[in-house]
Amino acid sequence: MLHLLAVSGSLRAGSSNAALLDAACRLAPAGIGIEIYPDLGRLPHFNPDLEPEPPPIVAELRARIGRADGLLVSCPEYARGIPGSFKNMLDWLVGSTTFPDKPVALxxxxxxxxxxxxxxxLVLETMSARLVDAxxxxxxxxxxxMDAAAIATDAATAAIIVHALQRFADAIRCHDMP
Ligand SMILES: Cc1cc2nc3c(=O)[nH]c(=O)nc-3n(C[C@H](O)[C@H](O)[C@H](O)COP(=O)(O)O)c2cc1C
Structure with missing residues (x-):
């Protein structure tokens, strides 16, 4: 069983990015489990001074990343860049031993x-993530x-999501083979 951690870069209740990830959970093919990361908005502001003994919520984030076989990211654009809350999470992961070489589907x-x-x-490559273009x-x-239920029942969109999840699983499994 492959275990994916999904992170939306939007804190909005009606977020389209969160809905897309929720739809991916509903559509996950057999053999793929997807967990939604719930705490993006609760992470403290990144401060390198706290790195030696990170706050528990950061340690828990890093442990979750460590347990995941891959990350699914869906993130909006704010002012032509990455939303601050999502970049804040990435900054906490720069110094994490669990992040480098982690497969990521955008x-x-x-x-x-x-x-x-x-x-x-650019940021994820700098952090040595393994971006899976396929x-x-x-x-x-x-x-x-569209909410998650509507996305999951729209045949064309659902097919794109399922195909992406299968390609992601293939890429992870191929790389993990000895
Ligand atoms: C503060 C703010 C800035 C935004 N800046 C951009 C932008 O530069 N380019 C863009 O394409 N969309 C921009 N948008 C639109 C959002 O990317 C868009 O509404 C997206 O669907 C939000 O994602 P969500 O539905 O997951 O919350 C901005 C939205 C907000 C609230």
């Missing part, structure tokens, strides 16, 4: 958000106002 709920996607790639998708939810 989901994107808004195709026009190209600058945040480019920035995310599992990274862009679907236009911005104008469609």
């Amino acid at each position: 989901f994107n709920a808004s195709p026009r958000a190209s600058e945040a996607q480019a920035a995310l790639r 599992a990274s998708i862009s679907v236009d939810l911005l104008s469609r106002k």
Whole structure:
């Protein structure tokens, strides 16, 4: 069983990025389990002085990352960049031993958000994540106002998500083979 950790970069209750990840949970093929990270908005501001003994919620985040076979990220664009709360989480992971070489699939709920996607790639590559392009998708939810149930039952969108999850699982399994 592959275990994926999904993180939305939006704290908004009606977030399209969160809905996309929620739909991925509902659509996960057999053999793939997806857990949604719930604490992005509760993480303290990153401070390198706290690194030697990180707050418990940060230690717990790092442990969750360590247990995950891969990360699913869906993050909006704010002011042509990465939202502060999501970048804050990434900053806490820069010094983490559990993050380097972690497979990451980038989901994107808004195709026009190209600058945040480019920035995310640059930051994640700098942190030695293993970006899996074959599992990274862009679907236009911005104008469609779909919740997770609607996304999961829209045949075309569901097919794109399922295909991405299968490609992600393949990439993880291939890399893990001796
Ligand atoms: C403060 C703020 C700044 C934004 N800046 C941009 C931007 O620079 N480029 C863009 O394409 N969309 C921008 N947007 C639109 C969001 O990316 C878009 O509404 C997205 O769907 C929000 O994701 P969510 O539905 O998961 O909350 C901005 C939205 C907010 C609230």
